[in-house]
Amino acid sequence: MFKRALITTAILAATASSAFATTTIGGATLIDTATVNSGTVSPTAYLSYVSGGNGATGWADGSTYGITGISAASAMATADHNWLQYDPAIVVYSATALSSVLAIPAIDHGWTSGNTGEFWESFEFRIFGSDSSGALLEEGHITNVWAKGVDDSSALKNADDWTTQWSFTGAYNYFAVVSGDRLVGGFYSPGEGEIDAIAAIPEPETYAMLLAGLGLLGFVAQRRKLQETV
Template sequence: MKKSIFSTAAALLLSVGVLAAPAAMADVLVFDGSGNATYGASHADPGAYSDEFLFRVATESQGWASGTAIAGKTLVGLSRLFNYGITGVEFFRVNADSSRSILGTDTTTGNSVEFFPADTLTAGNYGFVIHGQTSLDGLGGSYAGNLNLVTAPVPEPASYGMLAAGLGMLAFTARRSKSQKLH
């Protein structure tokens, strides 16, 4: 319960911080119980865009993120054409001083995109940027997607000590019973 209240408060503070920054136009993702969050953007004017989405990995956790996005289609004449081209996605970590560290990101691009950070995410604030542009002259465009975040607690050093002690006792017991069988 206490952890849930802390996580909610941290998400609220992150949201307030994002809203307080005048240059930042980022959406804060809210994950459901399964670790999924949806996002998207619509752009009415033709051109290139970069959209930011922020999220958090809880304290004493590590996470694995995986995202997908698909561009919308527009009816032009008798054809349905993709109205937005996604040209790239990059993950970043938001540092304590609000600066950003770009993370390695594996991406497949096109009208449908899959992306994920190259490494495990440790506790902290993160985000990703979707770069793209409208595809049809004189028309806007849109896309939507899903980010899945699987988290697990980080094992404490004491856990490793208990594991080593348990394995040591198991080895001692096995050796002792083996030597008793020989006598």
């Protein structure tokens, strides 16, 4: 009876685990359910560097890389294919609390068409909602992936393929980027990896507020025009 109960428990556990959907992109299978977008994404603002990283900075084009020696803040300032390497964790800051962020990778080698070579390169980090100390408060999960990243025109364009949106249940002003991944069969980055930038993306409520604001401005302008013609 006890053995039968154990077998039943094991079957139920296996069934439950298989019920969680995953997303396969190239050679990588995420433990998350994400929407895969074929084009590029445009960040609205870049989060500012606070602390962390091991001091190594460089550039990447997907198949090769070089060392630049620029500052950590400069490497993280924008999506320019300049990366900062971790560990230690890289902490970034947003003046507005965010419940999702855009992570722009810096694929420094192994890129192939469709990015199926060293497939973990695009996903070799994890992002946590944090505080200014870098405390790991909540691990995000990947909800969107953009196959062509932010840049699809420059000579370095392959380096940011598979840019990801990380979403959280809470809203944070600080985020920590650490080594690791959210892949089935990981850990693919046990101690180091590169990140180009962390950015903000419009939240659904931001779109709603923007549209409402534009509508209000249109109403005011139309009313003023009517008053002027009377």
